Amino acid sequence: MSADGSLRLLQGDLTGSTTGDDVVTLNDLVIVQEGVVLAGSGFVEPVDSSGIVKAWVDNAGNFYVRGNNDITEDDWVYRNGVVVCDSTGTFEVEPGAGEFFDHTAFTDCFFAFDGNSSGAFLVGGVTDGPADQNGVLVLFDGFGNRRVVARESDPVDLDGNGVFDDDRFLDIFGNDDALLREDGSIVFVASLKDGAGNAVSNGLFVLSPASAGCTLRNGTGVNPVACQCATPPLLGTNFDVTVAPGPNTVLTFVFAGVPATLSPRMPVPTDIGVLGTELFLQGVRLDAVGGGLTLQPTNAQDVVVGF
Numbered sequence: 282m283s284a285d286g287s288l289r290l291l292q293g294d295l296t297g298s299t300t301g302d303d304v305v306t307l308n309d310l311v312i313v314q315e316g317v318v319l320a321g322s323g324f325v326e327p328v329d330s331s332g333i334v335k336a337w338v339d340n341a342g343n344f345y346v347r348g349n350n351d352i353t354e355d356d357w358v359y360r361n362g363v364v365v366c367d368s369t370g371t372f373e374v375e376p377g378a379g380e381f382f383d384h385t386a387f388t389d390c391f392f393a394f395d396g397n398s399s400g401a402f403l404v405g406g407v408t409d410g411p412a413d414q415n416g417v418l419v420l421f422d423g424f425g426n427r428r429v430v431a432r433e434s435d436p437v438d439l440d441g442n443g444v445f446d447d448d449r450f451l452d453i454f455g456n457d458d459a460l461l462r463e464d465g466s467i468v469f470v471a472s473l474k475d476g477a478g479n480a481v482s483n484g485l486f487v488l489s490p491a492s493a494g495c496t497l498r499n500g501t502g503v504n505p506v507a508c509q510c511a512t513p514p515l516l517g518t519n520f521d522v523t524v525a526p527g528p529n530t531v532l533t534f535v536f537a538g539v540p541a542t543l544s545p546r547m548p549v550p551t552d553i554g555v556l557g558t559e560l561f562l563q564g565v566r567l568d569a570v571g572g573g574l575t576l577q578p579t580n581a582q583d584v585v586v587g588f
Contacts, residue, residue: 504577
Protein backbone atom coordinates (compact mmCIF):
# COMPACT_ATOMS: atom_id res chain seq x y z
CA MET A 282 0.00 0.00 0.00
CA SER A 283 1.21 3.53 -0.71
CA ALA A 284 1.91 5.77 2.27
CA ASP A 285 -1.26 7.81 1.76
CA GLY A 286 -3.41 4.73 1.17
CA SER A 287 -4.41 5.75 -2.37
CA LEU A 288 -2.77 2.66 -3.96
CA ARG A 289 -3.59 -0.86 -2.80
CA LEU A 290 -1.60 -3.57 -4.56
CA LEU A 291 -2.59 -7.19 -3.91
CA GLN A 292 -1.02 -10.42 -5.18
CA GLY A 293 -3.14 -13.55 -4.80
CA ASP A 294 -5.34 -16.26 -6.31
CA LEU A 295 -8.85 -16.13 -7.76
CA THR A 296 -11.48 -18.83 -7.56
CA GLY A 297 -11.94 -20.94 -10.68
CA SER A 298 -9.42 -22.50 -13.04
CA THR A 299 -5.86 -22.81 -11.75
CA THR A 300 -4.51 -21.88 -15.20
CA GLY A 301 -5.49 -18.24 -14.73
CA ASP A 302 -6.03 -17.73 -11.03
CA ASP A 303 -2.77 -15.93 -10.12
CA VAL A 304 -3.32 -12.15 -10.27
CA VAL A 305 -2.05 -8.78 -9.13
CA THR A 306 -4.72 -6.16 -8.54
CA LEU A 307 -4.34 -2.39 -8.18
CA ASN A 308 -7.21 -0.77 -6.32
CA ASP A 309 -9.30 -3.89 -7.03
CA LEU A 310 -8.59 -3.91 -10.79
CA VAL A 311 -6.57 -6.78 -12.28
CA ILE A 312 -3.34 -5.47 -13.84
CA VAL A 313 -1.37 -8.73 -14.23
CA GLN A 314 -2.87 -12.19 -14.64
CA GLU A 315 -1.49 -15.66 -15.22
CA GLY A 316 -2.37 -16.88 -18.73
CA VAL A 317 -2.96 -13.33 -20.06
CA VAL A 318 -0.51 -11.24 -22.12
CA LEU A 319 0.96 -8.43 -20.01
CA ALA A 320 -0.91 -5.22 -20.87
CA GLY A 321 1.09 -2.68 -22.89
CA SER A 322 4.13 -4.94 -23.06
CA GLY A 323 4.26 -5.87 -26.73
CA PHE A 324 4.83 -9.49 -25.69
CA VAL A 325 3.10 -12.28 -27.62
CA GLU A 326 3.29 -14.95 -24.93
CA PRO A 327 1.04 -14.75 -21.86
CA VAL A 328 2.25 -14.62 -18.28
CA ASP A 329 3.44 -18.10 -17.32
CA SER A 330 1.71 -20.45 -14.91
CA SER A 331 2.80 -19.24 -11.45
CA GLY A 332 4.77 -16.62 -13.41
CA ILE A 333 4.08 -13.69 -11.06
CA VAL A 334 7.08 -13.56 -8.73
CA LYS A 335 6.78 -10.33 -6.73
CA ALA A 336 4.60 -7.23 -6.39
CA TRP A 337 5.66 -4.06 -4.59
CA VAL A 338 4.80 -0.41 -3.96
CA ASP A 339 7.73 1.93 -3.26
CA ASN A 340 7.92 4.83 -0.83
CA ALA A 341 6.67 7.26 -3.49
CA GLY A 342 3.64 5.18 -4.50
CA ASN A 343 5.03 3.64 -7.70
CA PHE A 344 4.01 0.01 -8.25
CA TYR A 345 6.18 -2.84 -9.53
CA VAL A 346 5.57 -6.43 -10.58
CA ARG A 347 8.12 -8.90 -11.84
CA GLY A 348 7.59 -12.28 -13.41
CA ASN A 349 8.02 -14.33 -16.57
CA ASN A 350 6.17 -15.40 -19.71
CA ASP A 351 5.08 -18.80 -20.97
CA ILE A 352 7.01 -20.65 -23.71
CA THR A 353 9.98 -18.24 -24.00
CA GLU A 354 10.27 -17.91 -20.21
CA ASP A 355 11.34 -14.29 -20.80
CA ASP A 356 11.45 -12.34 -17.54
CA TRP A 357 10.32 -8.74 -17.02
CA VAL A 358 9.98 -5.89 -14.56
CA TYR A 359 6.70 -3.97 -14.85
CA ARG A 360 6.58 -0.47 -13.30
CA ASN A 361 3.47 1.71 -13.31
CA GLY A 362 2.08 -0.30 -16.24
CA VAL A 363 5.28 -0.17 -18.35
CA VAL A 364 7.91 -2.89 -18.91
CA VAL A 365 11.13 -1.14 -17.81
CA CYS A 366 13.50 -4.06 -18.46
CA ASP A 367 13.36 -7.67 -19.63
CA SER A 368 15.48 -10.71 -20.42
CA THR A 369 14.58 -11.00 -24.11
CA GLY A 370 18.24 -10.44 -25.04
CA THR A 371 17.65 -6.91 -26.33
CA PHE A 372 17.79 -4.87 -23.11
CA GLU A 373 21.30 -3.64 -22.35
CA VAL A 374 22.28 -3.20 -18.72
CA GLU A 375 24.00 0.07 -19.70
CA PRO A 376 23.42 1.61 -23.14
CA GLY A 377 26.24 0.65 -25.50
CA ALA A 378 27.85 -1.78 -23.04
CA GLY A 379 26.99 -4.91 -25.04
CA GLU A 380 25.84 -6.65 -21.84
CA PHE A 381 22.22 -7.77 -21.56
CA PHE A 382 19.89 -9.00 -18.86
CA ASP A 383 19.69 -12.77 -19.23
CA HIS A 384 18.01 -15.62 -17.31
CA THR A 385 20.47 -18.39 -18.25
CA ALA A 386 22.37 -18.28 -14.96
CA PHE A 387 19.35 -17.38 -12.78
CA THR A 388 15.93 -18.57 -13.93
CA ASP A 389 14.01 -15.54 -12.66
CA CYS A 390 16.68 -13.10 -13.96
CA PHE A 391 15.49 -10.21 -11.74
CA PHE A 392 15.75 -10.31 -7.95
CA ALA A 393 15.00 -6.82 -6.56
CA PHE A 394 13.40 -3.44 -7.24
CA ASP A 395 12.61 -0.22 -5.40
CA GLY A 396 12.26 3.52 -6.08
CA ASN A 397 11.98 6.95 -4.50
CA SER A 398 10.07 10.19 -5.02
CA SER A 399 12.70 11.69 -7.38
CA GLY A 400 11.52 9.26 -10.07
CA ALA A 401 14.68 7.16 -9.80
CA PHE A 402 14.38 3.42 -9.31
CA LEU A 403 16.62 0.41 -8.77
CA VAL A 404 16.53 -3.02 -10.42
CA GLY A 405 18.60 -6.04 -9.45
CA GLY A 406 19.20 -8.69 -12.09
CA VAL A 407 21.54 -11.18 -13.72
CA THR A 408 23.24 -10.62 -17.07
CA ASP A 409 24.97 -12.55 -19.84
CA GLY A 410 28.35 -11.41 -18.50
CA PRO A 411 31.03 -13.61 -16.87
CA ALA A 412 29.60 -15.89 -14.19
CA ASP A 413 31.54 -14.22 -11.37
CA GLN A 414 30.39 -10.71 -12.40
CA ASN A 415 26.86 -11.12 -13.76
CA GLY A 416 24.85 -10.06 -10.70
CA VAL A 417 24.14 -6.31 -10.84
CA LEU A 418 22.17 -3.51 -9.24
CA VAL A 419 21.17 -0.96 -11.90
CA LEU A 420 20.04 2.57 -11.04
CA PHE A 421 17.53 4.24 -13.40
CA ASP A 422 17.67 8.01 -12.84
CA GLY A 423 14.13 8.90 -13.92
CA PHE A 424 15.42 10.80 -16.99
CA GLY A 425 15.76 7.69 -19.17
CA ASN A 426 19.37 6.95 -18.16
CA ARG A 427 20.75 4.00 -16.23
CA ARG A 428 24.04 2.64 -14.92
CA VAL A 429 25.37 -0.26 -12.86
CA VAL A 430 25.97 0.95 -9.30
CA ALA A 431 27.01 -2.38 -7.74
CA ARG A 432 28.24 -5.59 -9.30
CA GLU A 433 29.17 -9.06 -8.16
CA SER A 434 32.98 -9.16 -7.52
CA ASP A 435 33.17 -5.42 -6.76
CA PRO A 436 35.70 -4.86 -3.94
CA VAL A 437 34.44 -3.90 -0.49
CA ASP A 438 36.20 -1.51 1.91
CA LEU A 439 35.44 -3.62 4.96
CA ASP A 440 37.33 -1.53 7.54
CA GLY A 441 36.42 1.86 6.07
CA ASN A 442 39.99 3.06 5.58
CA GLY A 443 39.30 4.24 2.03
CA VAL A 444 41.40 1.49 0.42
CA PHE A 445 40.25 -1.82 -1.04
CA ASP A 446 42.82 -3.88 0.86
CA ASP A 447 40.57 -6.28 2.81
CA ASP A 448 40.37 -9.19 0.32
CA ARG A 449 36.59 -8.99 0.36
CA PHE A 450 34.33 -8.81 -2.69
CA LEU A 451 30.58 -8.79 -3.31
CA ASP A 452 29.25 -12.23 -4.14
CA ILE A 453 25.50 -12.96 -4.33
CA PHE A 454 22.85 -10.28 -3.79
CA GLY A 455 19.87 -11.14 -1.61
CA ASN A 456 16.42 -11.49 -3.18
CA ASP A 457 14.32 -8.38 -2.47
CA ASP A 458 17.04 -7.08 -0.15
CA ALA A 459 17.63 -3.69 -1.81
CA LEU A 460 16.09 -0.29 -1.04
CA LEU A 461 16.54 3.10 -2.73
CA ARG A 462 16.21 5.79 -0.08
CA GLU A 463 15.03 9.36 -0.55
CA ASP A 464 18.59 10.75 -0.33
CA GLY A 465 19.65 8.52 -3.25
CA SER A 466 21.57 6.06 -1.07
CA ILE A 467 21.07 2.36 -1.67
CA VAL A 468 20.82 -0.22 1.11
CA PHE A 469 21.33 -3.86 0.14
CA VAL A 470 22.24 -7.28 1.49
CA ALA A 471 24.87 -9.47 -0.16
CA SER A 472 27.22 -12.31 0.66
CA LEU A 473 30.98 -11.76 0.52
CA LYS A 474 33.81 -13.80 -0.94
CA ASP A 475 37.58 -13.57 -0.83
CA GLY A 476 39.90 -13.13 -3.81
CA ALA A 477 39.99 -16.89 -4.35
CA GLY A 478 36.20 -16.99 -4.69
CA ASN A 479 35.55 -18.64 -1.31
CA ALA A 480 32.30 -17.64 0.43
CA VAL A 481 33.26 -15.81 3.62
CA SER A 482 30.34 -13.95 5.21
CA ASN A 483 27.21 -11.87 4.66
CA GLY A 484 26.69 -8.15 5.09
CA LEU A 485 24.32 -5.19 5.02
CA PHE A 486 25.77 -2.41 2.85
CA VAL A 487 25.04 1.23 2.08
CA LEU A 488 26.06 2.72 -1.27
CA SER A 489 25.89 6.50 -1.60
CA PRO A 490 25.84 7.91 -5.15
CA ALA A 491 27.66 11.21 -5.53
CA SER A 492 25.85 14.15 -3.99
CA ALA A 493 26.04 17.50 -5.77
CA GLY A 494 28.35 19.94 -4.07
CA CYS A 495 30.59 23.02 -4.30
CA THR A 496 33.58 23.53 -2.00
CA LEU A 497 35.26 26.94 -1.86
CA ARG A 498 39.03 26.86 -2.34
CA ASN A 499 41.32 29.86 -1.97
CA GLY A 500 44.87 28.65 -1.44
CA THR A 501 46.72 31.15 0.75
CA GLY A 502 43.65 33.38 1.01
CA VAL A 503 45.10 36.34 -0.93
CA ASN A 504 42.50 36.25 -3.72
CA PRO A 505 39.16 38.00 -3.16
CA VAL A 506 36.27 35.65 -2.39
CA ALA A 507 33.90 36.39 -5.27
CA CYS A 508 33.22 33.12 -7.12
CA GLN A 509 30.10 31.30 -5.87
CA CYS A 510 27.83 28.48 -7.00
CA ALA A 511 24.42 30.11 -7.34
CA THR A 512 22.72 26.72 -7.89
CA PRO A 513 23.88 23.16 -7.15
CA PRO A 514 25.34 21.08 -10.03
CA LEU A 515 22.41 18.65 -10.32
CA LEU A 516 21.73 16.26 -13.19
CA GLY A 517 19.32 17.67 -15.74
CA THR A 518 19.45 21.27 -14.48
CA ASN A 519 21.20 24.53 -15.28
CA PHE A 520 24.23 25.04 -13.05
CA ASP A 521 24.80 28.74 -12.38
CA VAL A 522 28.13 30.22 -11.22
CA THR A 523 28.61 33.88 -10.33
CA VAL A 524 31.71 36.06 -9.95
CA ALA A 525 30.94 39.21 -8.00
CA PRO A 526 32.57 42.31 -9.62
CA GLY A 527 34.86 44.68 -7.77
CA PRO A 528 34.70 48.49 -7.97
CA ASN A 529 36.82 48.56 -11.16
CA THR A 530 35.66 45.31 -12.79
CA VAL A 531 34.90 45.46 -16.52
CA LEU A 532 34.16 41.77 -17.09
CA THR A 533 34.13 38.45 -15.18
CA PHE A 534 35.09 34.94 -16.30
CA VAL A 535 34.99 31.38 -15.03
CA PHE A 536 37.69 28.92 -16.13
CA ALA A 537 37.69 25.15 -15.75
CA GLY A 538 41.16 23.64 -15.37
CA VAL A 539 43.08 24.24 -18.60
CA PRO A 540 42.07 27.36 -20.54
CA ALA A 541 38.40 26.76 -21.24
CA THR A 542 36.12 29.67 -20.59
CA LEU A 543 32.69 28.77 -19.26
CA SER A 544 29.55 30.84 -19.32
CA PRO A 545 27.94 31.64 -15.96
CA ARG A 546 25.18 29.12 -16.84
CA MET A 547 26.14 25.54 -17.66
CA PRO A 548 23.52 22.90 -18.58
CA VAL A 549 24.26 19.64 -16.75
CA PRO A 550 23.35 16.57 -18.85
CA THR A 551 20.71 14.16 -17.62
CA ASP A 552 23.15 11.32 -18.37
CA ILE A 553 23.64 9.41 -15.13
CA GLY A 554 27.13 8.52 -16.36
CA VAL A 555 28.35 12.01 -15.36
CA LEU A 556 27.42 11.47 -11.70
CA GLY A 557 30.49 12.15 -9.59
CA THR A 558 32.25 14.18 -12.30
CA GLU A 559 34.60 16.75 -10.73
CA LEU A 560 35.09 20.29 -12.07
CA PHE A 561 37.63 22.75 -10.76
CA LEU A 562 36.36 26.26 -11.45
CA GLN A 563 38.48 29.43 -11.18
CA GLY A 564 36.81 32.83 -11.02
CA VAL A 565 38.58 35.77 -12.70
CA ARG A 566 37.87 39.51 -12.87
CA LEU A 567 39.05 41.83 -15.62
CA ASP A 568 39.72 45.10 -13.79
CA ALA A 569 40.55 48.56 -15.14
CA VAL A 570 43.61 49.71 -13.21
CA GLY A 571 45.80 52.77 -13.94
CA GLY A 572 44.58 53.21 -17.49
CA GLY A 573 45.10 49.52 -18.33
CA LEU A 574 43.39 46.18 -17.85
CA THR A 575 44.46 43.61 -15.25
CA LEU A 576 43.36 40.02 -14.67
CA GLN A 577 42.52 39.42 -11.00
CA PRO A 578 42.01 35.78 -9.94
CA THR A 579 39.33 35.24 -7.30
CA ASN A 580 38.71 32.12 -5.23
CA ALA A 581 38.02 28.77 -6.88
CA GLN A 582 35.22 26.22 -6.46
CA ASP A 583 35.67 22.46 -6.42
CA VAL A 584 32.48 21.04 -7.95
CA VAL A 585 31.00 17.53 -7.90
CA VAL A 586 28.07 16.68 -10.20
CA GLY A 587 25.34 14.80 -8.37
CA PHE A 588 21.63 14.37 -7.90
